[in-house]
Amino acid sequence: MSLFSLKKKALSVALLDISSSSVGGALVYYRKHSLPTLYFSVRVPVELYEGEMLSAGMLRALSVVERMLVEEGGPTLRREVGSGHIDSVLVSVGAPWQDTDITSRSIQKSQAFTFTHAAMESAIQDIEPASEDRLESGRTIIATILNGYETQNPFGKRVNRAEMIVLSSTIEKAIAKEILTSLRKTFHTHDVTLTAFAPAAYSVFRDLYPHQKDFIVLDVSGTATDAAFVKRGLLAGVRTVPHGTHELLEGGKRAAHAHSLPSVGMIDPLRNTAFEARTDELEKTWLLGLREVFTEFSGKQALPRMLFLLADENARGFLKHVLEKSELRSLWLSDEPLSVVPLLPSHIAPYVKTRGLAEGDVYLALLALYCKKGIGNL
Template sequence: MSLFSPKSELGVVFHIGSSSVGAGLVRLKRGEIPHVVFALREPLPYRDELDAQRFLADMVEAVKRTNLRLAKEGLAHLKFTEFGSLSVKRVFCAFASPWSVTQTKIATIEKKEGFVFTKEMAERVLREQEKIFEREMAEGSPGLANALDTIEERVVQIKLNGYEIAEPYGKRAEKAEISIFMSFVPKAVVEKVSEAAYMAYHPKSVQSFSLPLAAFSTVRSAFKGEKDFIFLDIGGELSEISVVKDGLMLETASFPFGRHFVVRKVSKALGASPEEAASLIRLAEENQATPDVLERLAPIMAEARKEWMDAFHYVLQGVSTRTSVPTKLFAVIYNDFVPFFMKALKDEKVAEFGVIDVPLSVTLLNHDKLKPVVAFGKHSDKDPFLALLSAFAGKLYSSE
């Protein structure tokens, strides 16, 4: 079949993060893994202090700059590939923390006399859970529910009589457990990002989803059989943890220690600019810094690494009060800070915090690990976040 058939389309996949906006031009075709033809990333301005309104404005400007660069660089690059005749038809927007809030709810239907489980039952539970969430939001923060947009509402697992059933509809049971994953993003954020996408590409559709759900789905596809794991997204301003048990994403939590936390520590201690601090950190982690710089940085980096690990384990300790913590961890990290955080995660002292009994088994998610579910063009930047998200976008596209 020709690459230029109607079943081959071009999409743009956005990663809306806490310190940058990434975007990829992705060839989509049913029956084939998505192919990232071109990828780029635009940083948000570094701020010593965060202000919500300015943070939103910075993100929207980064989206607009990304669109301009895709038009100038990406589409120009496309002309010299086998996908040169394609134009953008789909846009996918993935929101990471703090832009999105996610939660998993488990609803139970139980009747001693038994019942036939139907799709209508699952849909009714979905509607009920959304109303419960809106009521909880209204009680806790009046006005907040109306300010949020539900971008995801999915039944992610159904158990009948305690067993997960792939095709549950029409089956008889005494008890059904319906697990629902929901994601919420401020309406102002969704509207501004969608508006920028429609103005730039005039696509057939703009679909929004959360990074945790995309990561959960992609890890399950790329690593068959994995049902218990931690997913860790280390962003610029935040790190986010998602805990998966028995094939279900139980909960997601974030803490305000990301790449920028390390940069701020070094910048303040050395009296250097953020750009200089980031450069020194990279040189030190790659063992390319001078002995004098290494000596000055060593105690600062050690302190930053310990503070990050303390925050990481504080979150896991909270999880451990509700369920056992998986020992397998999949991490996605900005390329320039991989050594710093991998050293922290692989530290043998992880086992001494009392959260888990054995060291974490850490897998860094990158293009090589995700080859079964996503491909990259020879000259494309192999952005690990866009790899995860493009794989999920391909799954959404193929399911239509």
């Protein structure tokens, strides 16, 4: 993405956050030695017609967001900074369309050698490329470990062992093509970059909580839940559970509707019991998926006791309650309670400013910080 190599005093970027429950968009302005500033933001729910594919509803919501960014966001940006021109577009695509994998490659020699770019490229060249039906949205070396220690600037150092942790993300090719074509047409630029939940969350949370070395980031969207495990400051695993807030919240509403009567229904103990049984079943299905993912990770190393929860505003409190009362706690070996911290706009406010027609949106603020890391100091 040329955005990351531009050396300007200021940049305007369109941010898109695409999940299975909603599509968010923002216009963010980066000025040298200043905090990123959101001047316009919008979030549109993904709503489906009967029998419609999820991707169709998502693309329809994306179209609405694009139109609002241009028709309302552009004039707002122009009033605030003097120009409505967008330099680049950054798009985060979530499950079920994106997939993320972590692999590692190592070099070990009996005699010390100099770690170089060429040595690194040679070590990772055998990583399998994306399949024909998927588009690679990023392959990043997220950590380089020299002689057992993570090293920020590894090149040129003499070592006996080097290990590279590689994060690869792919997106369904057909969906990626639809997204890219639409955004390029809307913003009149080919400078559109796709990314995914894991690299953005890992990168930003390490900076937001530098003293927290072990944690889980749980991103719960409409039809899926992404879990990123960070251990000793390194991304150790990424998994997806094919259940989300749609089943939990909408399923609960359907259960309430199915088991209610105009007057006495709500106090009918049999009907209340049926409602509770249905909602309990939905919670258990979601928690069972999480348990499988957490169990897989705990088989390799102890589970972190800190869990950062990313979810839409209307679901945060409910999900926190479900997690804290669940049997997942048995996976942790001590009696110390699991700390579930829902990430709120106020947690990001010291790092991202909102002005104009922008509102506090955790996902878009995280994406703004992730984009800033790519830009550097302009």
